Structure formats: C-alpha cells, structure tokens
Amino acid sequence: MTTADTPARALPDTAATALAPSASSGVELRGVVKDYGSTRVLHGVDLDVAPGEFVSLLGPSGCGKTTALRVLAGLEQASAGEVRIGGRDVSGVPTNKRDIGMVFQSYSLFPHLRALENTAFGLRRRGVGTAEARRRAGDALDLVGLGHLADRYAHQMSGGQQQRVALARALVTEPRVLLLDEPLSALDAKVRVQLRDEIRRIQQRLGTTTVFVTHDQEEALAVSDRVAVMGAGRILQVGSPEELYTRPANAEVAAFVGSSSLVPGVVTGATVEVWGRRLPLLAAADEGPCEVFVRPENVRLVGAGEEGTDAVVEQTTFLGSIRRSLVATAEGSHVHVQHGADLGLAVGARVRVRLDDIAVLTRPVAG
Incomplete structure (x- = not known):
C-alpha cells in the first residue's frame, strides 16, 4: 500500500495521457505592480515562463512571491502591468476563466466528500457528467498514487495523502497552467521530499x-527548470539552479x-585578495x-606549511557522507568547511584552511 511515507507506485502511461493538457501555455508578467493602499509590494515584476516549463519563485517571507502568484491566478488585481497566458492578456479575466489549476499550502478538501468526490468537484462544477467525472477523477488519483484510497475521507488520510488529493483535483481539469503556493510547507521533512519529487515527476509526464x-x-x-x-x-x-548557485548576480x-x-x-x-x-x-x-562570500565546499583543509590561514575548530557536524565543520580564522571570521566524513576534527583543534581558485562575489563592508 502507498502511504504518505512511501513513494507512489509506478503508474501506467494511460493515466498521464488522459490528463495531459491539450496545449500548455506560456505565462508572462509584464511590469506588474501591486499596491495595498500606500504600500507597494510588487515593483514592476517581469517574468517569462515557457510552455511546459517548471519555474519557481523563491525568496524569504514578505518578498512578494505569493502576491505575484495570486496576481497571475487572478485572485489579486494588479495595480499596473499585464498578465498574459498563452499570449493573451488575462488581466481582467476572472480566475475561473483562466484555465489554471491551483494547489495551496492548506489542503482545503471538503470534509464531507471522499477523495474521488473531492477530485471530481471541479469537473462537476463545469458540467461534466457523473460517470465521466468519476472516470477522470480516478485517473487523476492513479496519477498521484492514491487510486486505492478513492473512498477515504480527508480525516482518514495523512497530510501527505491529502495534499496528493489536492494536486489531483488541480490536475483533473487538465489546466494549461499549474500554480503551486507553498504546497509542501505543512508536511514533515521526509514526506516533503517525497511529494516534491512526485510533483516534478508528474509535471514532466504531463508537460504542464x-x-x-x-x-x-x-x-x-x-x-525547477529555472x-x-x-x-x-x-x-x-x-x-x-546551477547558474544561481555558481554565478549569483549579486550579494x-x-x-x-x-x-x-x-x-x-x-x-x-x-581581483580580491583573501587569505593571502x-x-x-x-x-x-x-x-x-x-x-x-565563501561556500563550504570551496574551503580546503591544508597542511601547516601550505598557503592559507590558521584557524581553530569550534564545531563539527556529521552529515552522513560528509562532515561540515565551523572554524574561527586568525582574523576572526567564522567559516564553514566541508570535508570527508572519515575526518573527525576535535573542537579546539588547530587547522589551516585555504580557498579554491574560483571566482567569488563580494559586498561592501557593513557600516
């Protein structure tokens, strides 16, 4: 049996084929501004998402990412700018006419409906007949690995299973665009990783x-693709992801x-001079x-007579295949060093560290 703590079983291609959108559409935000009274939360946002692409909006709380998604969905009206789906300006089009599917952080399942009925709800609202809606809802539940739980109510399922039902409900209408707003943040770490990989697998199969x-x-x-x-x-x-990690545009x-x-x-x-x-x-x-800015994997432990700087080990953490140690350098910096798990460093041990020959990013000294 598939549970929230185990990956979904391999599925027949028929379920994915049945739910594939007839045509995925590109998404464009053009100079989108959003004001709440005198407070501006979006400052002319521009973004292009190609048909079939998986793009993440990443940032800390309060950075505007959810507001941008809500504007794209039509749940918020932009103060200025355009939202385009499939090349068409949908800025004035209501949410239910934009041909999108949405999954939120909260599962928002109807407690009085079974998983199959929850999944079929959007189809029934669109006038799809009972038999056809049940068939398509069954395909969607199969796609997320929950076909065997079609008759369960929300309270009989784990959080991960409920979120899979929410995903099935979003996919069953075969939307041109799928919008996911922090859908995994309420789940525990292991389930979050499993469902994250499931979402990517499904997205790649459907091309949404x-x-x-x-x-x-x-x-x-x-x-993410980008x-x-x-x-x-x-x-x-x-x-x-590789560009952002290895070549960040700014500090x-x-x-x-x-x-x-x-x-x-x-x-x-x-150039910049660091540790000689x-x-x-x-x-x-x-x-x-x-x-x-120095990444842990770009700091090396070297011998006493080699080029580098002296440091003292303040903490070391075992992470399975690697260890990550925190050292305090001679000039007072605290630096994380990534090294082999077989090298155990005692707190207080004196070491010497140097940087790899890589391009680095800098920022002005604070204050």
Whole structure:
C-alpha cells in the first residue's frame, strides 16, 4: 500500500495521457505592480515562463512571491502591468476563466466528500457528467498514487495523502497552467521530499506549465527548470539552479541561495585578495576592503606549511557522507568547511584552511 511515507507506485502511461493538457501555455508578467493602499509590494515584476516549463519563485517571507502568484491566478488585481497566458492578456479575466489549476499550502478538501468526490468537484462544477467525472477523477488519483484510497475521507488520510488529493483535483481539469503556493510547507521533512519529487515527476509526464512558490531553496533547486529569486517585491535574478548557485548576480542572491560564510578581503581591479591569495571577481566591485562570500565546499583543509590561514575548530557536524565543520580564522571570521566524513576534527583543534581558485562575489563592508 502507498502511504504518505512511501513513494507512489509506478503508474501506467494511460493515466498521464488522459490528463495531459491539450496545449500548455506560456505565462508572462509584464511590469506588474501591486499596491495595498500606500504600500507597494510588487515593483514592476517581469517574468517569462515557457510552455511546459517548471519555474519557481523563491525568496524569504514578505518578498512578494505569493502576491505575484495570486496576481497571475487572478485572485489579486494588479495595480499596473499585464498578465498574459498563452499570449493573451488575462488581466481582467476572472480566475475561473483562466484555465489554471491551483494547489495551496492548506489542503482545503471538503470534509464531507471522499477523495474521488473531492477530485471530481471541479469537473462537476463545469458540467461534466457523473460517470465521466468519476472516470477522470480516478485517473487523476492513479496519477498521484492514491487510486486505492478513492473512498477515504480527508480525516482518514495523512497530510501527505491529502495534499496528493489536492494536486489531483488541480490536475483533473487538465489546466494549461499549474500554480503551486507553498504546497509542501505543512508536511514533515521526509514526506516533503517525497511529494516534491512526485510533483516534478508528474509535471514532466504531463508537460504542464508550472509556477511554484517556495521559501525553501533546496526545494526550488531540486525541481525547477529555472528559478526566479525575489527580494523586496522585485525579481533579483532568473536562471537555472546551477547558474544561481555558481554565478549569483549579486550579494543578495548569493546570501539567500546556498550556504555561505563571509570573510574579509581587499578588492584591487578585477581581483580580491583573501587569505593571502588573489581570486577573480564574479561581478565588478569597488576597490578597497570588502566581505567575500565563501561556500563550504570551496574551503580546503591544508597542511601547516601550505598557503592559507590558521584557524581553530569550534564545531563539527556529521552529515552522513560528509562532515561540515565551523572554524574561527586568525582574523576572526567564522567559516564553514566541508570535508570527508572519515575526518573527525576535535573542537579546539588547530587547522589551516585555504580557498579554491574560483571566482567569488563580494559586498561592501557593513557600516
């Protein structure tokens, strides 16, 4: 039996074929502004999502990502700008006429309806006959691995199972665009990862254009074709997960995507001096003192006589295949170092660290 804690079983292609949208549509936000009274929460947002693409809106709470999704869905009216689906301006079109499916953080299942009935609800509202609606709802539940739970009520299912039903309900109408607003944040860590992978698998099989809102960077990087990082109501950078991680456009993106330590450096021309070595800059920076973003995997433990800087181990954490240790360097920086799990470092041990020869991003010294 499939449960919330185990992946869905392999499914026949017929379920996916039956639910594939007749034509996925591209999505465009053009100069979208959203004001609540005197407060502006979206500052001219521009975004293009290609047909069949999976794009995540990633950012901290309050950055505007959910508001952007709600404007796209028609649940909020933009103060300025355009929303286009399939090349058509839908800014004045109500939500139920936009041919979209939505999944929210809360499952929002009807407690008096069984899983099959919950899934078929949107079809019945559209005038689809009872037999056809039940057949299509059954296909949708099969697609999310819950065909065997079609007769269960919401209170008889786990949180992960309820969210799968919510996903089936969104997919059963064969929408051109699927919108997901923090759909996994209420689930425990293991179920969240499993359902995250299920959503990506289903999206790839159906080819449905998908916009996914999350504050979890690992989630966004794991499932997306591209990620739009948002901050303070603006899109800071759009790119593939690899581009965002290895070539962040600015310090704000570097600070949010991935794990970084900050160490002092001095910019001269197109390089920065860090721990006695010169490294190229990812982006131009003003000359003089700065702070340098350093990834744990780009810090190496070296021998006492090698190039680098002295440090003292303050903490070490076993993470299965690797260890991550926190060291305090001679100039007072706290730096995370990633190394093999077989190397156990005692707290208080003296070590020496250096940076890989990679391009780095900097920011001005605070204050």
